[in-house]
Structures are given as C-alpha cells and as structure tokens.
Amino acid sequence: MVNRRKRDLNILILVLAGIVILNVLSSFFFTRIDFTAEKRYTLSEITKTILADLDDEVQVTVYLEGEFPAGFKRLRNSTADLLRDFKSYSNVNLKFDFVNPLAGDQKSQEEAYQLLIEKGIEPTNLSVKTEDGMSQKIIFPAALIT
Structure with missing residues (x-):
C-alpha cells in the first residue's frame, strides 16, 4: 500500500515536471495551429x-x-x-x-x-x-x- 502510494506520487511529480519543462520550452518557440x-x-x-x-x-x-x-x-x-x-x-x-x-x-x-x-x-x-x-x-x- 505504501509502495503504491509512493509510486503514484512519483508518477504525479514526473508528469508535473514534464508539463513544466514543456511549458518552458514552448515559451521559446512561437507557433500557431489552424484547424480550418x-x-x-x-x-x-x-x-x-x-x-x-x-x-x-x-x-x-x-x-x-x-x-x-x-x-x-x-x-x-x-x-x-x-x-x-x-x-x-x-x-x-x-x-x-x-x-x-x-x-x-x-x-x-x-x-x-x-x-x-x-x-x-x-x-x-x-x-x-x-x-x-x-x-x-x-x-x-x-x-x-x-
């Protein structure tokens, strides 16, 4: 139970870190997507x-x-x-x-x-x-x- 909770917490931290890194990297590049x-x-x-x-x-x-x-x-x-x-x-x-x-x-x-x-x-x-x-x-x- 403790290992599962620890694993879930690690996954959450990795996902949040990935989102932050992606956000920082995307701030250096300008792009737009037109779906029309x-x-x-x-x-x-x-x-x-x-x-x-x-x-x-x-x-x-x-x-x-x-x-x-x-x-x-x-x-x-x-x-x-x-x-x-x-x-x-x-x-x-x-x-x-x-x-x-x-x-x-x-x-x-x-x-x-x-x-x-x-x-x-x-x-x-x-x-x-x-x-x-x-x-x-x-x-x-x-x-x-x-």
Missing part, C-alpha cells in the same frame, strides 16, 4: 516575409473603439487578433492602437472628424437600436497606416 480546412486564420508566407522584412516602424491606428453593436465589436476583436498576428511576425516593428474619435467634447470631436475626412477616411452613419428606439451614430470604421 481553408486555413482561414493562417498568414501566407509572403505576408510573413513582408512583415519580417519591415525596416521602419509601422503605426496602425484603428478607429474602432467605443460603444458599438455586436457586429462591430466582433470586427474590432478580429482586427485586433489579426494585428497581433502581424506584430508577432514583424520583429516588433509594427505598433497599433485603437482610437475612439468620438471621445472628448464636441469641439474635439469635430476636429477629429475634419482631420479624418482630410485623410480620406469617410464616416459611416450607423443605426443603433436603443431602449428608446433607434438612434444614429457616426463612426469611422477604418485604419490609418503610417
């Missing part, structure tokens, strides 16, 4: 090469921050996932942030609108269902790459 048939979440080799060969820092500003319906929240999350993938292959030469152009007072919003329109980013009028009915919201579903 069409490789939907896999970056092409040319994309990986372009990202790895970036000489200068690239800044991506995405205007998808704030209160949005579920569809735009999914778009924001998918965009963030894709940008994180890009960043992992770019040798940290890719920076990104999400900005809410609706933040601030009325004057700062108008200035932000004008600046975005000057850069060629057109606003979209979004109908949002609220408790009081439908309301209109101006959004800029775009990204600016500099």
Whole structure:
C-alpha cells in the first residue's frame, strides 16, 4: 500500500515536471495551429516575409473603439487578433492602437472628424437600436497606416 502510494506520487511529480519543462520550452518557440480546412486564420508566407522584412516602424491606428453593436465589436476583436498576428511576425516593428474619435467634447470631436475626412477616411452613419428606439451614430470604421 505504501509502495503504491509512493509510486503514484512519483508518477504525479514526473508528469508535473514534464508539463513544466514543456511549458518552458514552448515559451521559446512561437507557433500557431489552424484547424480550418481553408486555413482561414493562417498568414501566407509572403505576408510573413513582408512583415519580417519591415525596416521602419509601422503605426496602425484603428478607429474602432467605443460603444458599438455586436457586429462591430466582433470586427474590432478580429482586427485586433489579426494585428497581433502581424506584430508577432514583424520583429516588433509594427505598433497599433485603437482610437475612439468620438471621445472628448464636441469641439474635439469635430476636429477629429475634419482631420479624418482630410485623410480620406469617410464616416459611416450607423443605426443603433436603443431602449428608446433607434438612434444614429457616426463612426469611422477604418485604419490609418503610417
């Protein structure tokens, strides 16, 4: 009985040690596995090469921050996932942030609108269902790459 308990404890310790060693080793290697048939979440080799060969820092500003319906929240999350993938292959030469152009007072919003329109980013009028009915919201579903 004591030998069996000791043997079980040794097996548990070996399994835990194996998991810890595997975890430490895996932290040195980056890999992703895409189980979709069409490789939907896999970056092409040319994309990986372009990202790895970036000489200068690239800044991506995405205007998808704030209160949005579920569809735009999914778009924001998918965009963030894709940008994180890009960043992992770019040798940290890719920076990104999400900005809410609706933040601030009325004057700062108008200035932000004008600046975005000057850069060629057109606003979209979004109908949002609220408790009081439908309301209109101006959004800029775009990204600016500099």
